[in-house]
Amino acid sequence: MSRKALVISALMLAAVPAALAAFAVGGTAFTKRVKTDLLSDSKPFAPVSAEVGYSRKLRIDQVRGMWLHVQDGPNVGWVFSGNVAEEKPTDTKGMDGLPIGASKTSATAAARPLAPAAEQYGDRKGLAQATSDVMWLEGQSDAVTPDQVDEFLKSNQKGEFQ
Amino acid sequence: MRRLAVLSLALLAAVPAQAQFSLNLDSLVNTAKDVGKMSKGLAGIGPEEELTIGGSVAIEIASRYGGIVRDEAITRRVNLVGKALARYSSRPNLPWRFGVLGSQTVNAFSAPGGYVFITRGLYDTLGSDDALAAVLSHEITHVARRHALKIIARNDFFSGAMDLASQRSADLQKFDAGIDQITTTLFEKGFDPQTEYEADGGGRGLAITTGYAPGGLRFVLMQLQARGGDPQTTFSTHPPLQERINRLPADPPPP
Numbered sequence: 416m417s418r419k420a421l422v423i424s425a426l427m428l429a430a431v432p433a434a435l436a437a438f439a440v441g442g443t444a445f446t447k448r449v450k451t452d453l454l455s456d457s458k459p460f461a462p463v464s465a466e467v468g469y470s471r472k473l474r475i476d477q478v479r480g481m482w483l484h485v486q487d488g489p490n491v492g493w494v495f496s497g498n499v500a501e502e503k504p505t506d507t508k509g510m511d512g513l514p515i516g517a518s519k520t521s522a523t524a525a526a527r528p529l530a531p532a533a534e535q536y537g538d539r540k541g542l543a544q545a546t547s548d549v550m551w552l553e554g555q556s557d558a559v560t561p562d563q564v565d566e567f568l569k570s571n572q573k574g575e576f577q
Numbered sequence: 578m579r580r581l582a583v584l585s586l587a588l589l590a591a592v593p594a595q596a597q598f599s600l601n602l603d604s605l606v607n608t609a610k611d612v613g614k615m616s617k618g619l620a621g622i623g624p625e626e627e628l629t630i631g632g633s634v635a636i637e638i639a640s641r642y643g644g645i646v647r648d649e650a651i652t653r654r655v656n657l658v659g660k661a662l663a664r665y666s667s668r669p670n671l672p673w674r675f676g677v678l679g680s681q682t683v684n685a686f687s688a689p690g691g692y693v694f695i696t697r698g699l700y701d702t703l704g705s706d707d708a709l710a711a712v713l714s715h716e717i718t719h720v721a722r723r724h725a726l727k728i729i730a731r732n733d734f735f736s737g738a739m740d741l742a743s744q745r746s747a748d749l750q751k752f753d754a755g756i757d758q759i760t761t762t763l764f765e766k767g768f769d770p771q772t773e774y775e776a777d778g779g780g781r782g783l784a785i786t787t788g789y790a791p792g793g794l795r796f797v798l799m800q801l802q803a804r805g806g807d808p809q810t811t812f813s814t815h816p817p818l819q820e821r822i823n824r825l826p827a828d829p830p831p832p
Contacts, residue, residue, distance in 0.1 A: 447667065447668075447669055447670070448669060448670065481786065496786060497664070497665030497786040497787065498665070500667045501667070502667065504667070504668075527628065527672050529632045530625070530628045530629040530631075530632045532629045532632075532633075533628070533629050533630075533631075533632025533633045533635075533636065534632070535749075536632075536633040536636065536752070536753060536756060537633070537636040539749065539753055540636075540637075540640075540753060542636050542637070542639075542640045544640075544644060545636045545637070545639040545640035545644060546636050548639045548644045548645035548647070549632065549635045549636050549639055549645065549692075551645060551647060552639075552645050552652065552674055552676040553674055555649060555652045555653070555656070555676075556652070556656050556660075556673070556674035556675060556676070557672075557674075558653075559653060559656040559657055559660055563657070564657065564660045564661055564664060567657045567661055568661055568664075571661075571706075571788075572788065573661055573787050573788040573789070574661065574664065574665060574786075574787055574788060577788045
């Protein structure tokens with residue numbers, strides 16, 4: 416590793432405490448996905464020790480870098496700080512009973528097309544080209560799947576794969 | 578009593594509504610169903626409404642800023658970086674969409690429901706993923722913290738009208754006027770400075786969590802400032818560059 420890369424890495428590590436300011440031992444965090452895995456170690460490929468559902472309140476009993484050791488009743492384990500929220504999620508459940516677009520376990524919700532009322536809005540305003548553009552964008556965006564984002568994170572060493 | 582209270586709320590909501598959008602009051606309170614929807618509008622904006630607003634605002638943005646650049650490679654890159662960031666935001670469950678607008682001005686926008694846009698003029702100045710992530714994370718923070726929805730929600734009447742419109746039972750002409758008013762406010766005047774600084778700080782935190790350089794946004798802003806960007810075409814809907822730079826920690830530029 417070059418000296419410059421080392422310096423940058425050190426500076427990024429130094430910035431971690433600010434990013435984690437809201438998470439502290441004795442504090443709480445909330446799950447924000449339909450399913451959140453708690454791991455047996457503070458590593459992305461560690462075995463899953465427990466699984467918790469959406470909007471669960473977790474008690475933080477240890478902080479290690481960007482990883483939190485948390486507890487929800489009998490469920491205990493490590494979770495990457497980016498996979499939990501500082502505040503209880505307020506997303507209202509959609510018609511499928513899940514939060515709108517809830518994770519890759521609800522891919523049909525994630526790929527929701529332009530709302531019909533929005534499409535009608537574009538028609539009424541004479542914005543056919545812009546409406547078509549937004550629909551094209553939605554198709555392109557939805558083609559980038561959660562699995563592809565996973566692979567992107569792993570190959571670029573981002574998120575919990577840092 | 579509860580029904581009476583709901584009706585009273587609906588009537589209270591309808592009065593300023595009529596003043597602003599000249600809606601037909603009779604049509605608003607005609608059925609208990611519509612009254613129920615209006616009371617929901619008073620309480621907040623639900624997911625279906627958010628997607629309807631977001632889609633409508635996204636169409637307006639695309640229309641005003643040169644359309645969407647239909648380049649699959651660019652769009653894929655923006656979506657990979659954007660969705661990586663959004664995964665660690667406080668609202669990972671939104672159907673996030675990231676696109677590049679054809680305009681050569683330097684700006685970025687977001688709309689409720691997970692729509693994020695940057696202009697071609699800005700995209701072309703962002704070399705690294707760190708710089709791109711910095712801009713996208715700022716906009717993601719606006720959406721995640723519902724900054725636009727908070728402005729909309731302040732107008733109780735509009736919330737009610739919007740809810741009705743999403744069910745095709747509203748005065749659509751007035752709904753359109755309301756959306757137009759909102760987009761004009763959001764994308765010509767912009768958010769208030771404090772909201773922008775909050776998005777700068779929140780975006781920096783999101784970038785760090787995701788693993789991008791802490792100094793990405795500061796670097797982008799300093800680059801634009803060094804180029805002597807015309808305030809009319811460079812982040813014209815945001816506070817002055819120097820003010821934003823001053824409020825960010827003095828992180829080094831990305832590698």
